[in-house]
Amino acid sequence: MSFSWHTKGTAQDPKSKVGLNKKNESARTRMEVCKALQHIVEGGRTIEWIRAEKAAWIATPLHRELIYGTTRHYLSLQQAVTELLKKPMRDKDRDLFQLLIVGAYQLKYTGIASYAIINESVNACVVLGKPWAKGLVNAVLRQLQRTAEAAQKDATQGEGVTTKQALAAATADHPPWLKDKLKMQYPAEWQALLIANSQRAPMTLRINTAKVEPGFYKAKLREDDIAFSESSMIETVILDTPQNAETLPSWSDGEVAVQDLSAQLAANTLMSMLPPHIAGPSILDACAAPGGKLFHLHERLNARFKTHQLFALDNKKKRLNETKIIGSRLGHSDDPRLTMLCADATNEDCCGDLLFDAILLDAPCSGSGTIRRNPDIRLLLRSDHLTAHQDLQLQLLHNLWRRLKEGGTLLYSTCSIFEEENDQVIDKFINAQAQSTAKAALVALNMQHGSATSLGWQLLPSAKNTDGFYYAGLTKVTQI
Numbered sequence: 001m002s003f004s005w006h007t008k009g010t011a012q013d014p015k016s017k018v019g020l021n022k023k024n025e026s027a028r029t030r031m032e033v034c035k036a037l038q039h040i041v042e043g044g045r046t047i048e049w050i051r052a053e054k055a056a057w058i059a060t061p062l063h064r065e066l067i068y069g070t071t072r073h074y075l076s077l078q079q080a081v082t083e084l085l086k087k088p089m090r091d092k093d094r095d096l097f098q099l100l101i102v103g104a105y106q107l108k109y110t111g112i113a114s115y116a117i118i119n120e121s122v123n124a125c126v127v128l129g130k131p132w133a134k135g136l137v138n139a140v141l142r143q144l145q146r147t148a149e150a151a152q153k154d155a156t157q158g159e160g161v162t163t164k165q166a167l168a169a170a171t172a173d174h175p176p177w178l179k180d181k182l183k184m185q186y187p188a189e190w191q192a193l194l195i196a197n198s199q200r201a202p203m204t205l206r207i208n209t210a211k212v213e214p215g216f217y218k219a220k221l222r223e224d225d226i227a228f229s230e231s232s233m234i235e236t237v238i239l240d241t242p243q244n245a246e247t248l249p250s251w252s253d254g255e256v257a258v259q260d261l262s263a264q265l266a267a268n269t270l271m272s273m274l275p276p277h278i279a280g281p282s283i284l285d286a287c288a289a290p291g292g293k294l295f296h297l298h299e300r301l302n303a304r305f306k307t308h309q310l311f312a313l314d315n316k317k318k319r320l321n322e323t324k325i326i327g328s329r330l331g332h333s334d335d336p337r338l339t340m341l342c343a344d345a346t347n348e349d350c351c352g353d354l355l356f357d358a359i360l361l362d363a364p365c366s367g368s369g370t371i372r373r374n375p376d377i378r379l380l381l382r383s384d385h386l387t388a389h390q391d392l393q394l395q396l397l398h399n400l401w402r403r404l405k406e407g408g409t410l411l412y413s414t415c416s417i418f419e420e421e422n423d424q425v426i427d428k429f430i431n432a433q434a435q436s437t438a439k440a441a442l443v444a445l446n447m448q449h450g451s452a453t454s455l456g457w458q459l460l461p462s463a464k465n466t467d468g469f470y471y472a473g474l475t476k477v478t479q480i
């Protein structure tokens with residue numbers, strides 16, 4: 001889908017006499033955020049797509065704050081704005097609708113002075129080539145300002161935001177099908193899940209143990225007055241306040257990476273599934289890009305073996321190239337024990353004739369466990385996507401199973417909290433293998449976070465500091 005934009009007399013037109021000054025620079029940011037929102041909400045694009053294809057629209061912290069904030073609360077903001085419009089916006093004025101959404105978000109969720117938000121939004125009408133809309137934008141935002149101020153007054157006079165209010169607000173920010181599914185699959189936790197999905201995700205770091213002692217790096221954080229809490233893993237710390245990763249100590253030296261705690265359980269779990277006396281194992285990370293689990297695994301392998309071989313597979317060349325860049329910063333990409341391959345893991349010949357002692361299948365999925373981190377998921381995910389993911393996940397499992405040595409182990413993971421992509425996949429796979437000579441037997445998992453499901457292990461975003469994640473362990477048992 002493509003959108004047309006009014007560029008005559010705007011900052012985008014190099015011949016424009018209007019030109020850009022400081023004042024309309026922020027109006028331009030607003031316009032770019034509106035474009036990004038149109039692509040997400042009307043074009044079905046993800047924030048990741050905006051990052052990859054329209055980097056300028058998400059380039060600054062302000063762009064990111066506005067894009068992430070508005071997508072997180074889009075559904076309730078949409079309702080509030082729609083109620084104030086006398087008639088729906090014409091298709092060609094959908095940019096103005098997004099402009100109102102951005103203003104509404106700032107009025108409700110940021111501490112910025114209302115007059116500044118309203119002024120900038122009104123100025124953005126000119127940048128959008130629609131000066132006639134200034135009055136409309138001004139009127140709608142003033143109305144929203146009154147509502148936001150009244151709500152704020154109630155909260156200050158009362159006991160702050162009650163759980164009931166938080167739940168009502170979070171519910172309004174979920175499509176009904178998603179709320180219903182959470183309620184059905186998590187009868188005890190669905191309310192906490194809705195609230196967690198509407199909050200900001202914590203920033204968790206992985207200290208690169210191939211480069212620095214965790215204790216030494218933690219001392220650097222303290223020296224820089226970066227407050228953090230420790231976790232169950234020595235290399236994992238959770239920052240009290242998220243910050244730009246590049247401002248972390250020794251970031252450019254690759255001493256640290258950003259990676260959620262749930263995701264960091266993959267490497268440790270796979271390591272614990274290797275036989276105790278194995279030497280120089282050959283391991284496949286079958287869906288490896290952008291390499292979060294891959295490099296963690298390499299760091300852990302590095303500490304235990306000298307001669308391991310780690311293969312990283314992904315079917316997206318661009319993502320693999322980005323993985324290499326990340327690996328270079330961390331000091332892994334030139335290591336001869338690490339090989340990156342671009343191939344489709346559902347293809348029989350994806351790995352040539354290689355056989356592996358262990359496989360990590362971090363399967364493509366809905367990302368339903370990471371909605372607070374990727375708020376666009378709530379707008380883009382549909383329930384039928386889950387079954388489509390399941391089909392691919394099963395194809396990947398069946399194909400990769402052939403590449404596992406007898407007695408080898410496979411760790412299956414998703415960042416989903418829905419059974420369609422988790423226990424159901426494992427159940428179908430074990431049943432399908434039951435008649436073959438290479439049966440799949442479950443390996444019991446026991447992690448320090450989350451809880452057991454019928455067949456695997458589930459982490460939820462409603463728990464402190466973990467994204468929603470699923471793991472299941474399998475071992476290949478050959479029939480006698």
Ligand SMILES: C[S@@+](CC[C@H](N)C(=O)[O-])C[C@H]1O[C@@H](n2cnc3c(N)ncnc32)[C@H](O)[C@@H]1O
Pocket residue numbers: 263286287288289290291292293294313314315316319343344345346362363364365
């Ligand atoms: C959940 S992401 C992997 C995240 C990665 N393991 C990490 O920790 O950073 C899933 C990956 O699977 C890749 N993928 C999807 N379909 C694939 C296929 N048929 N073969 C190989 N890779 C695939 C995607 O390109 C994507 O990079």
